[in-house]
Amino acid sequence: MTPTVGYLEERFDTFNDLCFGGALPRIPIKLSSARSFVGRLQYRPVRDWRGRVVRHEDFILRISTRFDLPEAEVEDTLIHEMIHYWIAYNGIRDSSTHGRVFRAKMKEINAQYGRHLTISHKSTPEELDRDTKVSRHYFCVSQLADGRTALTVAASTRVGAIRRAFKWSPSVRNAVWYASSDPWFNRFPRCRTPKLFPVDPAELQAHLADAAPLSFRR
Ligand SMILES: [Zn+2]
Incomplete structure (x- = not known):
């Protein structure tokens, strides 16, 4: 809402x-x-x-x-x-x-x-910025149909389900998954359902440098 x-x-x-x-x-x-x-x-x-x-x-x-x-x-x-x-x-x-x-x-x-x-x-x-706890994050960077970039930090057990949901979502053009321990991602809620948080692509880019792309079996 x-x-x-x-x-x-x-x-x-x-x-x-x-x-x-x-x-x-x-x-x-x-x-x-x-x-x-x-x-x-x-x-x-x-x-x-x-x-x-x-x-x-x-x-x-x-x-x-x-x-x-x-x-x-x-x-x-x-x-x-x-x-x-x-x-x-x-x-x-x-x-x-x-x-x-x-x-x-x-x-x-x-x-x-x-x-x-x-x-x-x-x-x-x-x-x-004071939240510096190091934990493993699994997240998806999506290009939305309206041109925006969105981030979804997923609960580790929900990566598969959220990934499938995005594949069928008309608002998601392209989705790439990563893993990272960068504390910057702590600020986003860990989603159990497919939610999209629009982010500033330039700010996000700075935090993708240390991220490892996830590969999935088809
Ligand atoms: Zn508070």
Whole structure:
């Protein structure tokens, strides 16, 4: 789905009542076309004369419409950013960006409301670049019928099924599969179903240098 501001504002009010006791004041919600994040909370620290942060102001919550995510994932992204907002607004100290407090709140919401919040919807380009965990990625670079380039990072057990789906997809002109351990690919969700994430071909190219093309038996 592609969310609208009105939809996100209504969801914000609902989750505010449900998960945060209605304690979060409304903040501006804006749509973005960024591909580097799905959701992002922006705010400004206010410091005292000694330079210590006393509170945060000027909150803006941005949701990217670049990715065609299922409604539940859009909602989970919104709630994820609302936990960041809840922590910053209340001046709660956490052990890191997604530290103990963040994770405890996330677990509580998941358990109580059957949601699937994760910390992997990383919210800022800085957070994305800080994710340096090395793991093996299997991914597909597709040329789409409309001329765009798309990336799909697949769960290793789903490579075969997603590959077959793309072969029959009218929107995929050409698909090439690779394996790589470059942490840059950590920022993309590991897909279990055929999803296409449009990417900047130039940015992608820089991360294909170390990738090994996958070959398949027919
Ligand atoms: Zn986050």
